[in-house]
Amino acid sequence: DEGSLDQFLAAAVDAAQKAGQVIRKGFYETKHVEHKGQVDLVTETDKGCEELVFNHLKQLFPSHKFIGEETTAANGVTELTDEPTWIVDPLDGTTNFVHGFPFVCVSIGLTIGKVPVVGVVYNPIMDELFTGVQGKGAFLNGKPIKVSTQSELVTALLLAEAGTKRDKATLDDATNRINSLLTKVRSLRMGGSCALDLCGVACGRGDIFYEIGFGGPWDIAAGIVIVREAGGLIFDPSGKELDITSQRIAASNASLKELFVEALRLTNGAAFNFIGEGEVMDAQAKKKALFRSKLNAKKKETRIDSPLVRYNESEQPVCRVCNVVLKSESLWDVHQASRKHHEAIDNLKASAAGVQRGNKHAETKPTKVESSAAAISSKSQTSSGLPPNFFESAIKHPEVESSKPKNVQQPKQTIGSETNKTKGPLPDGFFDNQKADSSDTKTTSEPKESQTQTTGTVVKGALPSGFFDNKEADLLARGIKLVKPDIKDEYKEFEKLIQEDLQVVDSRMEEEEVDAAETIEEEEQREQRSYKEKVEILKKRKMELKAARLAKRSKTSEGSVKKPKKTEEESPSDDEDDEDSAVDWRAQHV
Structure with a gap:
């Protein structure tokens, strides 16, 4: 009510530039660093910039609400309402700032009805000002920007961050995802600033961005507007709609979204991070996820190493000659011997020699x-x-x-x-x-x-x-050429239906394999429990025999007077020793 989107943008730009001057000055000075976490740092510059931005905006829009990383969020107040709310990260990339790495920025976003509508991201070290307003486009230093036009993962540059958590489970999941994704994209970059990574996707420097476990909505509020206005998509890494408070985000152009979501789904160990909000993965689902990850690892080991074979996004082998999708690698030898494969090779050879035949025919053309x-x-x-x-x-x-x-x-x-x-x-x-x-x-x-x-x-x-x-x-x-009917389209359609049926069968077989693996595992556990019970029984019997033997020895030692009698009484104990050793042997082998 206090102004239009253009007025909000102008105020945010002024505040960002003022904060940028403070960041630029402190970038070349000695820093006083505090630790919010193991790797999450805060400096005096963070606090000073947030206070400066809030004071500037509160003077212009006193009825608006404010959420900041260093003050409001530090006190645990991060509730987002439908009212106009300024969400500010005064210094995104604090670790870069401390180490003198010039990938730092101030990020200012405005949400109305919980939807980001204005975004400003300013890097004062490189003097780059990214702006975006809902319905009016995205700009870099006043010039329009657009996302990239890449349509394949193998040619895409992935931007990602490791997050702020450093526990073993989180690190294992992060490294598993990175290891898997590196085989599917051209390369990976970690810049250390979530807001600037989003702006990199918006201007086409990167093709995809994702992060799981970032600080909060102040890291992404401004970048969301800029990416969307540049023609990109913002979504949850699972492919669902983004929740700005979920600490999970992904961004790309329209062509790469589904490909990237599928690649993440197939990543080893990543399934544990893609359950819905409030849901808990049960033991059975966890077993299935682990089993699928093992299957994917085995599939990678059995890949066909041939220049005539490529792999699609579903990790299925595809013949480059006749463009046929094979059900599995074991069918490659059969396909090579098939009539269709040989016909396709002959057609390629004929088309390659077509020019020479045409020239020869022209020279020997009869009257x-x-x-x-x-x-x-x-x-x-x-x-x-x-x-x-x-x-x-x-x-x-x-x-x-x-x-x-x-x-x-x-x-x-x-x-x-x-x-x-x-x-x-x-x-x-x-x-x-x-x-x-x-x-x-x-x-x-x-x-x-x-x-x-x-x-x-x-x-x-x-x-x-x-x-x-x-x-x-x-x-x-007579100079008349025959026109033969083309049945390739019908054949391709028929082949497509067959491949869909085979995919359904593969999925069903995979589920059966998972169920069979679970049954085998349960049977093994039951057998192990049975063996343990037998071992416990044998150990208990051994202890009882040992106690009885000691009792007998004590009695014989008290009542014995002569040596021959003692020898006679000791003979049963030898039998007991033999029985004890037999029990020991069975316990060890069980």
Whole structure:
């Protein structure tokens, strides 16, 4: 109510620049350091900058609420309401500040209705001012900025922080995640400032950022606005919607979000950090998570080391030649011997040699007359019902007697003579239309060449089946290209359905393996308990026998007078020693 978003931004920029002057001055001076935790430091500069920022903003907006890292949060008051609330980290990157590493900043964010709407992050050492206002874009020193356009994890730069906790469980989870993620991204950077990491994603210096276990909302309130206004996404590392108070955050462009969430899900040991707020992972879920991590480790050991194979995001082998996703590495040898794989390799070789074949074909291209004669010759050779060189006379005869017009009787005789010579290989009824031919030829006085062509068209319908089987050569001779239907799309769709079914089966088999592992583990525990009970029984019996033996010895020592009697009484104790050693032996072997 006290101003617009632009006024809020201007006030935040003024406060950040004033605090920046204090940070810049203290950066080159001796620091007085206090410890809030094992690795969480605080200096006089932190406290002075927070007081300066709060005083500046309270004068302009006295009805607003304020949350700061060094004062309000230190007293345990971090409740976020729907009222306008300024969330301030006066010096993000205190450890960098103490060590003279210039990756420090002041972060000022404003939330209305628990949603960040204004963000200002200022690095006074590098003089970089990042600003963002809801619905109005993000800027670096007044120039618009956008997130990167990377779409693959293998080419992405990951920004991350280790958090402030240093207990063994937290460190183990953090190192497990980093070890796994380093195999999926190009590289990793830890700058030491959550706010500047978010700004790095916003301006495209980094592609992905995530941190689990940071200080509080003051680390991310301003950066959230800047990333969103730069076209990026802010989300929980589990893929769910972000809770600003959960101390878990991830940021990326739209293309990398799902890929990164899936990569985190497959990270060994990371599953323990991705349970929902207020939920507790039970023993069974923990066993399943451990079993999945062991399976993932085994899968890495069995990866196929071949330039013809790549792996998708689900860690499945994919053939680079025919782009087929294999169910497992054991099927690679079978796939290499498959017809589809060999056809794909042949197609690649043919396409590589296509240019050379095209040049060679252009040099040896026949003339139009020669190509037509070759087509006729090839047709005569492939026709099963005609004798060899059937069309040679049809070509040569007009050249010899084209200048001599013939009467109607001569073509008849020629046809008859040819009939006598070639009728054997031709089917029955081939010359049944001879009378019709003669009646037609009586009305004409055309040369023999035209008569031969007319006869050919008349008897074409009576040729045996299969005479024109070589249709492709006929069409090519006429300059017509065949268009074959493309069934690759339908095949790919069918193959996709098969892969989905296989994925369902794999998931089901994995669950069965987990259940089987649990059953085996329970059986082993039961057997171990049974063995322990037997050992305890044997030990107890041993103690009883030992006590009885000592009692007997004490009695015999008191009542014995003569040596022979003592020897006789000691003989049973030898048997007891033997029995005792037998019990000992069984206990050790059980």
